[in-house]
Amino acid sequence: MQATSARGAIIFATGLEEKTISRQFAPQESGTLLEYVLDSVWTVADELLVVFSHEPKLSIIEAISPFAVKVLTVPKNQSAVRTIADAFKSSKSEYCLLATERVPFLKPNVALALFESARGNDSAIPKWNNGTVEPMLAVYRKNAFTRLVNSWKQPFSSNVSKEIASVADQLFDVKFVSVEGDLTKLDPELDSFFQVKDERTLLVARDKASIKRKRIQVKKVAK
Numbered sequence: 001m002q003a004t005s006a007r008g009a010i011i012f013a014t015g016l017e018e019k020t021i022s023r024q025f026a027p028q029e030s031g032t033l034l035e036y037v038l039d040s041v042w043t044v045a046d047e048l049l050v051v052f053s054h055e056p057k058l059s060i061i062e063a064i065s066p067f068a069v070k071v072l073t074v075p076k077n078q079s080a081v082r083t084i085a086d087a088f089k090s091s092k093s094e095y096c097l098l099a100t101e102r103v104p105f106l107k108p109n110v111a112l113a114l115f116e117s118a119r120g121n122d123s124a125i126p127k128w129n130n131g132t133v134e135p136m137l138a139v140y141r142k143n144a145f146t147r148l149v150n151s152w153k154q155p156f157s158s159n160v161s162k163e164i165a166s167v168a169d170q171l172f173d174v175k176f177v178s179v180e181g182d183l184t185k186l187d188p189e190l191d192s193f194f195q196v197k198d199e200r201t202l203l204v205a206r207d208k209a210s211i212k213r214k215r216i217q218v219k220k221v222a223k
Helices: 033-041 058-067 080-090 108-118 142-150 159-169 198-223
Strands: 005-013 021-023 026-032 046-050 070-073 093-100 123-127 137-142 174-178
Touching: 005 033, 005 108, 005 123, 021 033, 026 033, 033 058, 033 070, 033 093, 046 080, 058 137, 070 080, 070 137, 080 093, 080 142, 080 159, 080 174, 093 108, 108 123, 108 137, 108 174, 137 142, 142 159
Parallel strands: 005 046, 005 093, 046 070, 123 174
Antiparallel strands: 021 026, 093 137, 123 137
């Protein structure tokens, strides 16, 4: 019997994974959104799984192969939520972080804090002061998540974020983690929650990466 590892990470590739932003430590290079997220979580997760909402290009598979990821693709006759549940089921980890490629600046310490908060609970979900929650950037107990999805009576729609929120709402032992109260201490600018949604926000992401790169260069010069 295989030993259960502590932490897994499941990244749902929504279709923007090929978009690129300049790498913070190498201005002459660019990295895909998916690579950025994987680079953030591989240090805190024992295994990485990527669920593609569509058939991925070979170039993307080759780009993420160094991360030793397991890849699943949503079949035409199955909802994305059920495929995500399949990814949870195939994981060897008791707890898994669920995220998308749209959060390229996710901080490893924020992911780790969510894992720590999930211990003894069915999930750890970031929550803003205004009551908004982040079920697509949260940690779930594998068995609780898959059991709930498998028992779901109604068909899931194509709105993955909405359906994951519905699943999360039905979990019993939920630990809400205050974004402003707890996670700001780990990520003062809350870049972990910045989402690339379109070309405009992609440009903002590129600006953010450029600014961070300049800050790093200034610190090096100061030393």
